[in-house]
Amino acid sequence: MSLRSVTLLGSTGSIGTQAIDVISRHPDRFRVDAISAGGANADLLARQALELGVARVGVADPARAVEVEAALARHGAGTASPVEVLVGPDAATELAGAGSDVVLNGITGSVGLRPTLAALGAGSTLALANKESLVVGGVLVQDARRRPDQIVPVDSEHSAIAQALRSGRREEVRRLVLTASGGPFRGWARDDVKVVSPEQALAHPTWAMGPVVTINSATLMNKGLELIEAHLLFDVPTEEIAVVVHPQSVVHSMVEFVDGSTIAQASPPDMRLPIALGLSWPDRLGEVAAGCDWSAATAWTFEPLDEALFPAVGLARAAASASATHPAVYNAANEECVAAFLAGRIGFLDIVETVERVLGEHEGTSRAAVTLEDVTGAEAWARARAHEILARH
Numbered sequence: 354m355s356l357r358s359v360t361l362l363g364s365t366g367s368i369g370t371q372a373i374d375v376i377s378r379h380p381d382r383f384r385v386d387a388i389s390a391g392g393a394n395a396d397l398l399a400r401q402a403l404e405l406g407v408a409r410v411g412v413a414d415p416a417r418a419v420e421v422e423a424a425l426a427r428h429g430a431g432t433a434s435p436v437e438v439l440v441g442p443d444a445a446t447e448l449a450g451a452g453s454d455v456v457l458n459g460i461t462g463s464v465g466l467r468p469t470l471a472a473l474g475a476g477s478t479l480a481l482a483n484k485e486s487l488v489v490g491g492v493l494v495q496d497a498r499r500r501p502d503q504i505v506p507v508d509s510e511h512s513a514i515a516q517a518l519r520s521g522r523r524e525e526v527r528r529l530v531l532t533a534s535g536g537p538f539r540g541w542a543r544d545d546v547k548v549v550s551p552e553q554a555l556a557h558p559t560w561a562m563g564p565v566v567t568i569n570s571a572t573l574m575n576k577g578l579e580l581i582e583a584h585l586l587f588d589v590p591t592e593e594i595a596v597v598v599h600p601q602s603v604v605h606s607m608v609e610f611v612d613g614s615t616i617a618q619a620s621p622p623d624m625r626l627p628i629a630l631g632l633s634w635p636d637r638l639g640e641v642a643a644g645c646d647w648s649a650a651t652a653w654t655f656e657p658l659d660e661a662l663f664p665a666v667g668l669a670r671a672a673a674s675a676s677a678t679h680p681a682v683y684n685a686a687n688e689e690c691v692a693a694f695l696a697g698r699i700g701f702l703d704i705v706e707t708v709e710r711v712l713g714e715h716e717g718t719s720r721a722a723v724t725l726e727d728v729t730g731a732e733a734w735a736r737a738r739a740h741e742i743l744a745r746h
């Protein structure tokens with residue numbers, strides 16, 4: 354594999370920092386052109402920029418740009434080549450469209466949609482952690498691809514499926530099986546789940562991740578997003594995608610083939626593995642993460658999802674088949690509810706109940722006619738409607 358240039362969006366986050374860890378161990382394989390973040394961690398962003406030697410840094414929040422400039426000056430005194438700082442909500446999109454070999458989108462939320470479209474439009478390989486952009490953009494993201502393999506999934510389940518799919522042809526696939534940890538409230542009674550705190554919901558049993566995806570794991574909204582993500586990435590109907598609860602998070606997902614054979618991908622939970630594959634696909638890098646320990650007694654268990662306590666996956670199935678804009682509404686309403694829950698304004702069960710209500714009121718746009726304006730309009734409506742409903746709490 355020759356040296357690849359990389360643009361890293363969301364560099365200060367969980368995915369971003371782990372990506373830098375992978376890249377730093379393979380300086381002969383990767384050169385980072387540009388990084389971007391929101392700006393909440395100005396000092397970290399500046400240190401990353403200087404340590405990686407990037408030419409450009411994006412800061413989404415203009416109010417934080419001064420801090421980033423100051424940190425660059427502080428840490429970079431005497432540095433030969435200055436770092437150009439792009440400021441504002443379009444910074445990540447501009448960097449994504451600049452044409453690196455690989456753009457890793459590690460931004461949280463549907464704000465990652467325009468950067469995703471820009472990376473695809475520029476012909477870069479898109480290593481996609483930001484599942485929201487694919488779910489929300491749907492057919493728009495699919496159509497922006499210039500080649501079938503332009504999007505390489507970083508999400509652990511979808512990386513697992515992409516790896517398993519190398520074992521057979523598309524027409525030989527019977528179904529995809531997404532594994533779910535079940536989150537911190539697996540097996541709990543509804544009355545107990547009703548009163549959980551943000552701290553309890555943020556205590557994921559197997560993964561250390563950013564706050565939004567962690568809450569989404571607890572509500573199973575993450576698995577709903579991942580169901581739609583798998584449908585769009587692999588062009589498999591949602592009826593042919595099953596979800597099974599696997600509390601150990603070692604089997605990251607599976608593909609069942611027409612002859613009854615199932616190929617699973619297994620490794621201890623460590624996002625550096627799918628991140629590395631996203632950057633180096635179709636090659637594998639050496640020594641990325643520990644493998645399974647077969648010397649100790651171990652058990653992997655699988656159980657059905659409690660759909661009554663966790664209706665989020667069923668809602669995602671319905672949203673995926675309802676219209677082109679229902680998935681965007683599903684995600685946008687959820688983003689607002691998660692922020693409200695983390696701020697202590699609503700209860701845990703209010704999140705999915707509100708998403709269900711907002712979805713039920715959405716009229717939707719057909720796939721054939723959908724535009725980016727339809728999607729952003731549906732999102733704006735869903736956010737406003739969620740706020741109206743939540744204001745009554």
Ligand SMILES: NC(=O)C1=CN([C@@H]2O[C@H](COP(=O)(O)OP(=O)(O)OC[C@H]3O[C@@H](n4cnc5c(N)ncnc54)[C@H](OP(=O)(O)O)[C@@H]3O)[C@@H](O)[C@H]2O)C=CC1
Nearest residue numbers: 363365366367368390391392393394413460482483562563
């Ligand atoms: N973490 C994980 O293990 C996994 C994450 N994912 C997905 O990856 C994505 C990132 O998740 P995670 O890393 O956990 O999230 P984090 O919250 O840890 O990080 C989010 C990153 O996005 C940056 N950011 C926020 N807004 C913008 C913006 N407008 N423009 C550019 N950057 C911005 C943040 O910058 P700052 O905070 O510095 O302002 C931060 O660097 C999500 O879509 C998530 O679902 C998928 C599978 C696993």
Ligand SMILES: CC(=O)[C@@H](O)[C@H](O)COP(=O)(O)O
Nearest residue numbers: 508509533534535536570575
């Ligand atoms: C690591 C990763 O890919 C996360 O999206 C993970 O899937 C969260 O775990 P659960 O949603 O299965 O709890």
Ligand SMILES: [Mn+2]
Nearest residue numbers: 508509510579
């Ligand atoms: Mn996942």
